[in-house]
Amino acid sequence: xxHLRPALLTDHYELTMVSAALRDGTADRRCTFEVFSRRLPxxxxxxxxxxxxxLIDVIKDFRFTPExxxxxxxxxxxxxxxxxxxxxxxxxxxxxxxxxxxxxxxGSPILTVSGGFAECVVLETLVLSVLNHDCAxxxxxxxxxxxxxxxxxxxxxxxxxxxxxxVAAARAAYxxxxxxxxxxxxxxxxxxxxxxxxxxxxxxLHDDERTAFASQVATLGRDTTLLVDTYDISQGIRTAIEVxxxxxxxxxIDSGDLAVIAQQSRELxxxxxxxxxxxxxxxxxxxxxxxxxxxxxxxxxxxxxAVVTGSGAxxxxxxxxxxxxxxxxxxxxxxxxxxxxxxxxxxRRHKPTGxxxxxxxxxxxxxxxxxxxxxxxHSFVVDGEPVALPSIAExxxxxxxxxxSIPWEGLKLSAGDPAIPVTVVPAG
Amino acid sequence: xxHLRPALLTDHYELTMVSAALRDGTADRRCTFEVFSRRLPxxxxxxxxxxxxxLIDVIKDFRFTPExxxxxxxxxxxxxxxxxxxxxxxxxxxxxxxxxxxxxxxGSPILTVSGGFAECVVLETLVLSVLNHDCAxxxxxxxxxxxxxxxxxxxxxxxxxxxxxxVAAARAAYxxxxxxxxxxxxxxxxxxxxxxxxxxxxxxLHDDERTAFASQVATLGRDTTLLVDTYDISQGIRTAIEVxxxxxxxxxIDSGDLAVIAQQSRELxxxxxxxxxxxxxxxxxxxxxxxxxxxxxxxxxxxxxAVVTGSGAxxxxxxxxxxxxxxxxxxxxxxxxxxxxxxxxxxRRHKPTGxxxxxxxxxxxxxxxxxxxxxxxHSFVVDGEPVALPSIAExxxxxxxxxxSIPWEGLKLSAGDPAIPVTVVPAG
Numbered sequence: 001x002x003h004l005r006p007a008l009l010t011d012h013y014e015l016t017m018v019s020a021a022l023r024d025g026t027a028d029r030r031c032t033f034e035v036f037s038r039r040l041p042x043x044x045x046x047x048x049x050x051x052x053x054x055l056i057d058v059i060k061d062f063r064f065t066p067e068x069x070x071x072x073x074x075x076x077x078x079x080x081x082x083x084x085x086x087x088x089x090x091x092x093x094x095x096x097x098x099x100x101x102x103x104x105x106x107g108s109p110i111l112t113v114s115g116g117f118a119e120c121v122v123l124e125t126l127v128l129s130v131l132n133h134d135c136a137x138x139x140x141x142x143x144x145x146x147x148x149x150x151x152x153x154x155x156x157x158x159x160x161x162x163x164x165x166x167v168a169a170a171r172a173a174y175x176x177x178x179x180x181x182x183x184x185x186x187x188x189x190x191x192x193x194x195x196x197x198x199x200x201x202x203x204x205l206h207d208d209e210r211t212a213f214a215s216q217v218a219t220l221g222r223d224t225t226l227l228v229d230t231y232d233i234s235q236g237i238r239t240a241i242e243v244x245x246x247x248x249x250x251x252x253i254d255s256g257d258l259a260v261i262a263q264q265s266r267e268l269x270x271x272x273x274x275x276x277x278x279x280x281x282x283x284x285x286x287x288x289x290x291x292x293x294x295x296x297x298x299x300x301x302x303x304x305x306a307v308v309t310g311s312g313a314x315x316x317x318x319x320x321x322x323x324x325x326x327x328x329x330x331x332x333x334x335x336x337x338x339x340x341x342x343x344x345x346x347x348r349r350h351k352p353t354g355x356x357x358x359x360x361x362x363x364x365x366x367x368x369x370x371x372x373x374x375x376x377x378h379s380f381v382v383d384g385e386p387v388a389l390p391s392i393a394e395x396x397x398x399x400x401x402x403x404x405s406i407p408w409e410g411l412k413l414s415a416g417d418p419a420i421p422v423t424v425v426p427a428g
Numbered sequence: 429x430x431h432l433r434p435a436l437l438t439d440h441y442e443l444t445m446v447s448a449a450l451r452d453g454t455a456d457r458r459c460t461f462e463v464f465s466r467r468l469p470x471x472x473x474x475x476x477x478x479x480x481x482x483l484i485d486v487i488k489d490f491r492f493t494p495e496x497x498x499x500x501x502x503x504x505x506x507x508x509x510x511x512x513x514x515x516x517x518x519x520x521x522x523x524x525x526x527x528x529x530x531x532x533x534x535g536s537p538i539l540t541v542s543g544g545f546a547e548c549v550v551l552e553t554l555v556l557s558v559l560n561h562d563c564a565x566x567x568x569x570x571x572x573x574x575x576x577x578x579x580x581x582x583x584x585x586x587x588x589x590x591x592x593x594x595v596a597a598a599r600a601a602y603x604x605x606x607x608x609x610x611x612x613x614x615x616x617x618x619x620x621x622x623x624x625x626x627x628x629x630x631x632x633l634h635d636d637e638r639t640a641f642a643s644q645v646a647t648l649g650r651d652t653t654l655l656v657d658t659y660d661i662s663q664g665i666r667t668a669i670e671v672x673x674x675x676x677x678x679x680x681i682d683s684g685d686l687a688v689i690a691q692q693s694r695e696l697x698x699x700x701x702x703x704x705x706x707x708x709x710x711x712x713x714x715x716x717x718x719x720x721x722x723x724x725x726x727x728x729x730x731x732x733x734a735v736v737t738g739s740g741a742x743x744x745x746x747x748x749x750x751x752x753x754x755x756x757x758x759x760x761x762x763x764x765x766x767x768x769x770x771x772x773x774x775x776r777r778h779k780p781t782g783x784x785x786x787x788x789x790x791x792x793x794x795x796x797x798x799x800x801x802x803x804x805x806h807s808f809v810v811d812g813e814p815v816a817l818p819s820i821a822e823x824x825x826x827x828x829x830x831x832x833s834i835p836w837e838g839l840k841l842s843a844g845d846p847a848i849p850v851t852v853v854p855a856g
Contacts, residue, residue, distance in 0.1 A: 005592070005797060008612040008613035008615075009586070009591040009592070009595065009611075009612075009613050010516065010586075010611075010612050010613075011584065011586055011587070011610040011611065011612070011624055012610050012611075012615075012622040012623055012624030012627055013610065013624030013625055013627055014624075015612070015627050015628075016625050016644075016647070016648060017627065017629070017630045018627060018642045019647050019648075019850055020626070020644050020646070020647040020648065021630070021633065021643070023643065023646060023647050024634075024639075024643035024646070024647075026633050026634060026643070029633060033629070040453065058591075068616065071615070071616045072612070074850075075622070076617060077612065077615075077622065080648065098822075115649040117629075117633050121627075121629060122631070124587070124627075124629075125586050125587050125591075125594075126591055128587035128588070128590060129586060129587055129589060129590060129591035129594055130590075132587060132588050132589070133589060133590040133591075133593070143594075144787070156439065158437070158439055158553050158554070158557060159439070159552070159553050159556035159557055159743075159748075160557075160559070160560050160743040161557060161558035161559060161561060161590075161593075161743065162557060162558075162561040162589075162592060162596055163434070163437040163486075163553075163558060163561075163590035163592075164437070164555055164591075164593065165561070165590035165592065165593045166553075166557055168436065168590055179502075182440050182441065183436050183438075183439065183440075184436040184437075184439070184440055184443070184500070184505065185436035185437050185438075186498070187436075187440075187503060187505075188436055188496065194440040194503070195440055196439055196440030196441030196442075196444060197441055197444055198441055198445050198448070199441055199442075199445065199549075199552075200444070200445060200749075200750070200760045201461070201545075201549060201552075201749070202445045202449070202748035203450065204546050204750045204753065204758040204759075204760065205449065205454050205457060205459065205750065205758075206452075206454060215448045215451065215452035215454070216444075216448050218443060218448070218451065218452070219444070219447050219448040219451050219452075219507065220447075220448065228763070229760075230760050231760075231761045232761075240544060248750060269702045287447040293591075305743055305745075308743075308767070309743055310742075311743040314737040314738075314742045315733055315736075315737055316590075317733075319590055320587075321628075322628070322629035322632045322633065325632065325633055328515035330632040330633075330759055331632075332628045332632065332657075332658050332659075333658070340811065360482075384660045386651065405519065
């Protein structure tokens, strides 16, 4: 449980709209809202759906407490009829969408919320907050996992993100293929493996590095990671092996020219007989820095700031748009944004080899099914009742399979077009 | 209360260090940790301290519940002695720092935490998460406030940030001078004025724009803002004034070339006799877009994504470093990062006119006081007990005064050096 009360994690205007719609009789019109992005961050080839599981969990608890209703009345946000409606609020509609770990592209309808206007519109802010954040982190993390080419990654960016965003970021990074997180709340809430041993402060606390290492090994055993760059790295490595022996599990290096230092450290460790001791590197690593270390003797990467801030794209630009009212497609028209109204059904089309070729999204209809199509939307909530969702481990495996399925250009880190096109077909 | 239980918003390694330090007898060594940044985001002239009030509030509740301790033991994060220590944990040390709303520069010691090693080190992640996030938002928001030249700003970026980060962002933006937020939880928790009226969905829900406007005015009165860009903006404005009369408070425009449209809209409103009706613009505004609208007839700006994501700098790069152990200055030496150990005292120096000239930071000593110096550090927690802090309104006014005091180049949006230099004087 991360939220005491989620209902006020909401924009003021959602509730003024509820007030007005209750008054004019439109509050219960059957509506469909869709979540999609008009574009990916510049040069990115794919987006990654993440946060849905977290979102559905919070929507279960989306109720307005008496104190919250009183606050909204007192501050004039809502009138009396709306206050009574909010006091009884419980989402009774349906939510469908792309599975966590699914890829998405511009125009993919990754979440569809349907029900009465008022009950759906109050969820807008929360839906977008959760998905915009978690999808942004997952997309950056997935690129880092690709760049790491099978080497393990640990997410250690909690300190560079809002304290609760950090927990969600750890979850999204794990979903994207990271092996560990430093964040303990993510371990407790989601069962994600946590890791960590010591900071420079621990070495500085002691009278010398040897004493600090000896203390750490006495408490944690040789199956630990010693941080060797507080003073001189070569001396740090020698001291680490003297103290722990060549069975030491790993050394971590957090500063300097990591390519050069990784090489030197490997040679030094081997010369000391510590041929099995791993090398973990960290320090402002993003997907490009990770890729640049591919040829170096690195065993694990620690990524912090870049992963929790989406590596240059801290939000996924997802919007929550009303697309259908009482069966009638609707769309904002003042700008030609190419948006098509109507509830959509989406499939991903594949070659017989399994390689994805395009996504076909049909408004108010169903795509012609072809042999290797995959339906992309699943039920998450039916008549207000959540449906069992995949585990994080399953979502993680799903993403791994999805990334295998896209054309190989789609995995390049360099800027380019989306990995596959999305064809949106208007209602016919 | 935003956190049920803050203690696990913490990196794994903080607790393994506690285990090892308890075992080797160093856990109670008197330590000082300082929070500072080595650099500002590229080209920025100043940082803004924000989040301290939020942080001190959470530290009051920083206790480990029996379930949390059990989780940490079961997963092997801590051993039995550390588990017993955590179960009794309560911070008993001191926290000093720069006031919220104060400016900071590379090397400014914005927060100082002192006490036993273990009790201070467990706060590292939480301290940095809160300050890195809130300072990043406040700095971006302050630049937008400067760019707006006295025009009002509303923060409406909740949907583009993690749902709890959004509440903190609303607080930081208000502290930086924004007038409103869309975030209701920020209104309830912090008393920040909230605002908002209707989204495009409200217009699309109705059979036509006129019906939607009439409904909104019937519920909210003429003292409301009509969103006029769902279909044709000129027609939207005509309809708005027909429905609400020339006493309509404001129209909002969320798309298109805002400079051109603001001009045309002002002329149209004036021609309809709605000379007092305000124009609010929004749509991916950052400080540069706001500055570019300075000559246009805009009355209020709505800022979203850019403010909540720090406008290109989503984290403030603050670090939490051990600088003193039992009175001895300590510093990591493997890289020459120019860091100086020892607990620091900071003053800001000013000309007799009140213009700031430099910040002087002295390690293990006190700066020579000059006539127009201002001491920058205040007590926030003494022997574990929080001290009364300034209100958000006071912090907001403090920032306003600080921004007046820096040399005028410091307020330029263009890239450049920090507004004033920081001189760090080693212990001597």
